[in-house]
Amino acid sequence: MTKTSTPVTAAAAAQGPHKSTPWQLVDRISVVLYFAALLVVFAVFAPKAFTPGTAVTVIQLSIPLVVIATGMTFCLVCGEVDLSVGGIAGLSSTIAALQMSNGMPWPFAVALALLVSTVLGMLNGIFTAWLVGSFPRFPSFLVTLAMLSVSVGVAQAIQPMQQAIAIQNVGFQSAFGFGSSILGSYPTWYAIAVLIVAHLVLTRTHFGYTIFAIGSNPRAAEFIGFGIVRTKFWVLTVSGFLSGVGGILLAGFVQAGYFAVAKGTEVDAIAAAVIGGTALFGGRGTVFGTLWGVLVLGVLNTGLLIMQVPTNWQLVTKGFLVILALAVGEQIRQRAYKT
């Protein structure tokens, strides 16, 4: 089972490359191989749409999700889950759009939106780690489910007429809008910055090490003296903050703020992280694995859209391909670690 291999992979993630068998190598780059396979399928079935323009679309669509999924990776590695990311992102986009339409300068509007997101993440953390820490396993599942409901409700309530609020602020559009070239638009660089910082925090800092320790064995981590309450609090806070950033990026992408702008993102973020090799029950995961997972989902969604598959078959195909990715990944992992 994967469970027994957790310390090995966690150590590998923390210490970088080490001597490995071919299967272990395949295991480490399995998500990249899957991505390549998807590209080949895409190229065969829709050669006309296989253009740089489509690639730009895929990457642009992936940028908000990758930021949110990075926060989700932190949660999952720590053995928690954050189901409220979609709601918090929607609320953040709504607040930013509303304040800008009220005439607030865009940096303040964005800062306010991020502040609210962070505070909601902190509330998640306070409930999960401190108030109901002794609740029978996975308090974060229920706490963040309730937070999803609350944040979607608040976002709807502050929206006049419950309609999307268009953003006409020129400064915001240049700072968060997407240009035709990927490297020329700022959001790309925000996402890259988030990825690098998150990677360094997860692999090179005491905080990151604590997250892995708590995720792979909370009792042992507690005995060693890691602060479980504090760490879980900060992990959920980070997730809330990054959801807020994701919401702002989505607002920049669609040039509007809307409570349902990130509806269902929690599922995509979890799927992306796990396709990228993060263990669902903690102790294993990398930020760059999640990045590849997001790209896989991006190619999948865009491909199905371009091939004009009807919605019902899109659902079927997507579910099937996600399961396929996980099943194959699991088989590879078993061969790699012989358990």
Added chain:
Amino acid sequence: MSSMLSSLGRQGKTTGSLVRSKASPVNPRLILLAVLIVAVAVIFSFLIPHFVSPNSLANLLRQTSVLAIVAFGATFVIVAGEIDLSVGSVVSLVAVLTAMMSRDNNPIPMMLASAATTGLAIGAANAFLIVKLRVPSFLATLGTLSIVKGLAMTVSLQPVPVRSVDFVKFFRISFAGIPMPFILVLILLGLAVLLLNYSRFGVHTRAVGCNEKGARLAGLNTTRHRYIVLMLGSLFAAIGGVVLAGRTNYGMAQSAGGLELDAISAAILGGSRLGGGIGSVAGTMLGAILLTMIFVGIANMGLPGPYQDIAKGALIGVAILLMRKRG
């Protein structure tokens, strides 16, 4: 690993409920839940006129029925250490299929048989992914959730009315003010309590959820057992789908979205532990009633849509706070 270790670590506390579920005469959690239900009812009865009247209570029970039945199945699955997110889709697929079959004038036993077959087949598919291919159950069932939903939409995008008069009439019967759907819930509740608390099957289920490796070493065929539990969970969802079609006279592909999360919330409020080993069907029943009461009460208060979401989230939060273990 973490789940296994922590359950090992907690065994000192949990063996009581693992071996003998009747160690204490009444679970304190059940009392707490009952008190919570009464408290919420009292609050709503001040805010809404006629909230506590025979009619509205019967209506409440009718609305609880589908959630409760699905949540019973979820309880078994959670106690066995798995999670099943596909149940909401199974409910809508079965509801659509049942309605379609009644439109084509199939006899009622045929409708029930096809519903059961659908449920068992999806459960078996889930179990194959989880047990054989070792995909984590959260993700495997997330995949089947979207596949089954896609299938339901393929069968029919429009709501399908139920044409069989006998079928609809059956769900309109009520004994002593208790509507038929809830009578079914009570029967299933009895069966589920017997199965989980007073049978070898229940002990095995808790053993698999608490410590799968230990259960296997003790000679239990855990693979087969996990198959059976996942199929049972899906079968409960299929029954829920039949009841939904009978209660609302319609089968809709979009009807039961999000039901899986409500069912899991009900089970957890009722004392089941995500990660396995512990759970109570009676607790799940009360959890389902509490959740439905909150949903119905907020809808009846006539608050605008968004406030329903806020209040629902806040009330679930308060319920969690009250339910936490002391110490």
